[in-house]
Amino acid sequence: MSVTAARGFTASGVSAGIKDSGAPDLALVVNRGPSYAAAAVFTSNRVQAAPVRWSRRVIGDGALAAVVLNSGGANACTGPAGEDDARAMAERTARALRVEAEQVAVCSTGLIGVPLPMGRVTAGIDAAAAELSEDGGEAAAIAIKTTDSVHKTAVASGSGPDSGPRSGSGPGWTVGGMAKGAGMLAPGLATMLVVLTTDADVSAPTLDSALRQAVRTTFDRVDSDGCMSTNDTVLLLASGASGVRPDPAEFAEAVHGVCLDLALRLVADAEGASKEIEVRVVGAASEQDAVTVGRSIARNNLLKCALHGEDPNWGRVLSAIGTTSAVFDPDRLDVSINGVRVCRDGAAGEPRDKVDLSGRAVTVTVDLRSGDASATIWTNDLTAAYVHENSAYSS
Missing domain, CATH: 3.10.20.340 (ArgJ beta chain, C-terminal domain)
Known part of the structure; x- marks a missing residue:
C-alpha cells in the first residue's frame, strides 16, 4: 500500500495530461493527522528546481499537511514563471484540501527547461483531490514515474517502544514509502522523488535525525551514472495516528530499512542496465x-x-x-x-x-x-x- 500503509494518510494518482502519452502523471499524498510533523532532504546541486526551493521554505517549521507531485516536467530552470507555478501548485492543493499553502510541499520530475502546462496541472490537482483514498498509495507511486519501468514502494513496521518488529495489521506503527528514479542517479541524492510516511508519534527533530541518518547510507550511496539532478527530494511525514511513540533507535532502523529497500529498487531499475x-x-x-x-x-x-x-x-x-x-x-x-x-x-x-x-x-x-x-x-x-x-x- 506504499505511502498509505501508515494510518492517517490518503493518496491518489491521476492522468492530468502533462505527459503526451496520457499515462498517470500527478499524485497527492495527504496527512490527515492528528500530527503533521515532517522532515526533508533535498538535492545538493546548486542549480535547484522551483519545487525544491518552495519545499525548502515550507519545511522550515517542521510540518506538512500534503505533498503534490507531478511527472512529465521538472519545472527546473524555468525562471520566475517556474517559481510562480510551484507556488500555484501548492495553493491549488491547499484550496482543494482546505489547508494553508505553506503546509504543502511540491515535487516535480521530468525534462528540465520546459514550463508545465499549468491549466492541466491545476485541473489534475482537483481531480486527484477528489480521488483521495486510503488505498491510493499504489496509484500515487505509478503517477510519479518517468523513465521508470516499474513503480517502487516499501513498508516496515514496529510494535512500540518495548517491542520488536511486527507484521500485518493491528496495533503498532508503520513506515511506508514510494520512490521514482531510473536515471541521473548519483549522490546528492539521485534523480529521485521519495515520499515516506509514518503513523508513529514522532517529533520533527526525531524525524529529521532518522531521515538524515538513513539517507546518508542509502540514497546518498546510489551512484548509477555520476549525474546529479536538480529536483531530488526525500520527504518524511508523520501523522501520529497510531498513538505509539517508538524507541528512536527502532524507528530510525525502520526508516533506514525502507530507504535501503527503495534505493536498491532504484539501482535495479536503472536505465538500460543489465547488471x-x-x-x-x-x-x-x-x-x-x-x-x-x-x-x-x-x-x-x-x-x-x-x-x-x-x-x-x-x-x-x-x-x-x-x-x-x-x-x-x-x-x-x-x-x-x-x-x-x-x-x-x-x-x-x-x-x-x-x-x-x-x-x-x-x-x-x-x-x-x-x-x-x-x-x-x-x-x-x-x-x-x-x-x-x-x-x-x-x-
Missing part, C-alpha cells in the same frame, strides 16, 4: 576513505563496460582506486569479484575464468588493508541501451 553492482570497500582507514574509493570504482566507465561484457577486469578496479586520496599501499590491495579473489597484494590472484558474471548481481569487494572502516556503494553497468535512452530523452 546491479555492489561495491564493498573494507579495511579502510576511515569511512570517508571507503566512500571515496567506492565512488571512484562505481564511476569508472571502463569497469562498468567490462562488467557489462562479463569481463572481470580487476585492473580497472585498481586503476580507479589509484585516483583517490585514500590511505592505502598499492602493493597490499585485494580485490574480489563475485567471491573470487582475482587480485591479491596488488597483483594477479585467482584466475579470472573462475568468476561467474552470467547473472545480474555483481559484487566487487576491495580490501584496502589500512584500517577497520567500510562502506558500500551501489551502481550498475554501462550499456548501449543506457546510451540510446539518454540520447533520445528530450526528443
Whole structure:
C-alpha cells in the first residue's frame, strides 16, 4: 500500500495530461493527522528546481499537511514563471484540501527547461483531490514515474517502544514509502522523488535525525551514472495516528530499512542496465576513505563496460582506486569479484575464468588493508541501451 500503509494518510494518482502519452502523471499524498510533523532532504546541486526551493521554505517549521507531485516536467530552470507555478501548485492543493499553502510541499520530475502546462496541472490537482483514498498509495507511486519501468514502494513496521518488529495489521506503527528514479542517479541524492510516511508519534527533530541518518547510507550511496539532478527530494511525514511513540533507535532502523529497500529498487531499475553492482570497500582507514574509493570504482566507465561484457577486469578496479586520496599501499590491495579473489597484494590472484558474471548481481569487494572502516556503494553497468535512452530523452 506504499505511502498509505501508515494510518492517517490518503493518496491518489491521476492522468492530468502533462505527459503526451496520457499515462498517470500527478499524485497527492495527504496527512490527515492528528500530527503533521515532517522532515526533508533535498538535492545538493546548486542549480535547484522551483519545487525544491518552495519545499525548502515550507519545511522550515517542521510540518506538512500534503505533498503534490507531478511527472512529465521538472519545472527546473524555468525562471520566475517556474517559481510562480510551484507556488500555484501548492495553493491549488491547499484550496482543494482546505489547508494553508505553506503546509504543502511540491515535487516535480521530468525534462528540465520546459514550463508545465499549468491549466492541466491545476485541473489534475482537483481531480486527484477528489480521488483521495486510503488505498491510493499504489496509484500515487505509478503517477510519479518517468523513465521508470516499474513503480517502487516499501513498508516496515514496529510494535512500540518495548517491542520488536511486527507484521500485518493491528496495533503498532508503520513506515511506508514510494520512490521514482531510473536515471541521473548519483549522490546528492539521485534523480529521485521519495515520499515516506509514518503513523508513529514522532517529533520533527526525531524525524529529521532518522531521515538524515538513513539517507546518508542509502540514497546518498546510489551512484548509477555520476549525474546529479536538480529536483531530488526525500520527504518524511508523520501523522501520529497510531498513538505509539517508538524507541528512536527502532524507528530510525525502520526508516533506514525502507530507504535501503527503495534505493536498491532504484539501482535495479536503472536505465538500460543489465547488471546491479555492489561495491564493498573494507579495511579502510576511515569511512570517508571507503566512500571515496567506492565512488571512484562505481564511476569508472571502463569497469562498468567490462562488467557489462562479463569481463572481470580487476585492473580497472585498481586503476580507479589509484585516483583517490585514500590511505592505502598499492602493493597490499585485494580485490574480489563475485567471491573470487582475482587480485591479491596488488597483483594477479585467482584466475579470472573462475568468476561467474552470467547473472545480474555483481559484487566487487576491495580490501584496502589500512584500517577497520567500510562502506558500500551501489551502481550498475554501462550499456548501449543506457546510451540510446539518454540520447533520445528530450526528443
